[in-house]
Amino acid sequence: MRSRNHAVYVISVAAELAGMHPQTLRIYEQKGLVQPKRTAGNTRLYSDLDVERLRLIQRLTSEIGLNLAGVERVLHLEDELQSARRRLDRLEAEMRATIAEVHRSYRRDLVLYRPAQAPTLRRQ
Amino acid sequence: MRSRNHAVYVISVAAELAGMHPQTLRIYEQKGLVQPKRTAGNTRLYSDLDVERLRLIQRLTSEIGLNLAGVERVLHLEDELQSARRRLDRLEAEMRATIAEVHRSYRRDLVLYRPAQAPTLRRQ
DNA sequence: AGCACGTTCACGTGGCGTGAGGGTCC
DNA sequence: AGGACCCTCACGCCACGTGAACGTGC
Numbered sequence: 001m002r003s004r005n006h007a008v009y010v011i012s013v014a015a016e017l018a019g020m021h022p023q024t025l026r027i028y029e030q031k032g033l034v035q036p037k038r039t040a041g042n043t044r045l046y047s048d049l050d051v052e053r054l055r056l057i058q059r060l061t062s063e064i065g066l067n068l069a070g071v072e073r074v075l076h077l078e079d080e081l082q083s084a085r086r087r088l089d090r091l092e093a094e095m096r097a098t099i100a101e102v103h104r105s106y107r108r109d110l111v112l113y114r115p116a117q118a119p120t121l122r123r124q
Numbered sequence: 125m126r127s128r129n130h131a132v133y134v135i136s137v138a139a140e141l142a143g144m145h146p147q148t149l150r151i152y153e154q155k156g157l158v159q160p161k162r163t164a165g166n167t168r169l170y171s172d173l174d175v176e177r178l179r180l181i182q183r184l185t186s187e188i189g190l191n192l193a194g195v196e197r198v199l200h201l202e203d204e205l206q207s208a209r210r211r212l213d214r215l216e217a218e219m220r221a222t223i224a225e226v227h228r229s230y231r232r233d234l235v236l237y238r239p240a241q242a243p244t245l246r247r248q
Numbered sequence: 249a250g251c252a253c254g255t256t257c258a259c260g261t262g263g264c265g266t267g268a269g270g271g272t273c274c
Numbered sequence: 275a276g277g278a279c280c281c282t283c284a285c286g287c288c289a290c291g292t293g294a295a296c297g298t299g300c
Contacts, residue, residue, distance in 0.1 A: 042272090069190050088215065092215065094219075095215070099223060135252090147292065
């Protein structure tokens with residue numbers, strides 16, 4: 001599965017996979033929308049991730065009707081939104097954990113009022 | 125300050141305030157980007173909020189180069205992002221409050237181990 | 249009665265996709 | 275040596291802004 005994610009394609013293949021004209025891919029690179037690697041001989045190499053990104057751009061332009069400035073902006077905003085939502089989820093989990101931790105700490109405190117039983121209760 | 129927020133403008137004035145052509149404003153309304161009120165005689169009335177929105181659209185199109193589909197999408201995404209960030213802030217505050225509440229509840233529980241003092245400690 | 253509003257249509261410009269021409273690499 | 279890559283230029287189409295024409299409201 002590692003090797004599959006590292007498959008690379010020359011521009012004609014990548015264009016076919018994304019359903020686009022090869023020249024279009026060159027324009028997209030020029031505008032900074034995709035950054036394929038290059039061989040020593042300057043040939044573009046598109047990864048699966050690059051192709052996926054191309055398909056996303058394809059959707060944004062043809063279905064939604066964005067121009068390239070819009071694609072750039074929307075991709076950036078969607079990244080931000082996704083990261084904000086991830087932070088939200090993480091914070092929620094953290095909140096539950098912290099509250100549980102507070103409960104646990106008080107339970108430890110409580111046993112101090114019954115010193116005779118403390119040793120047995122305290123193990124783990 | 126209440127009345128200032130309810131100022132309204134006919135299309136020529138609103139267009140001037142936003143630095144746009146009146147016809148452009150009609151197109152934007154047709155595309156759903158702004159929704160000015162109407163008089164009984166069908167004349168458009170733009171509020172300060174409408175004008176502000178027009179200025180924002182102006183920035184997105186002229187400075188950033190979005191087309192109208194992009195403006196619509198970006199405005200929507202920015203709304204979502206803002207609401208996600210607000211939720212994040214609220215959740216943070218709520219988290220602090222909840223943890224404080226847990227602490228307080230345990231402090232009440234603790235006094236139960238000293239029934240003689242409980243009545244006085246319990247008030248409030 | 250006149251001016252600014254309403255709508256619809258037409259034109260110009262610019263962004264974007266597509267193709268051709270010519271050079272280079274495998 | 276041939277085919278696919280590289281780049282640049284040119285053409286065509288469509289979106290958008292702007293203006294004109296014509297009717298309506300204040």
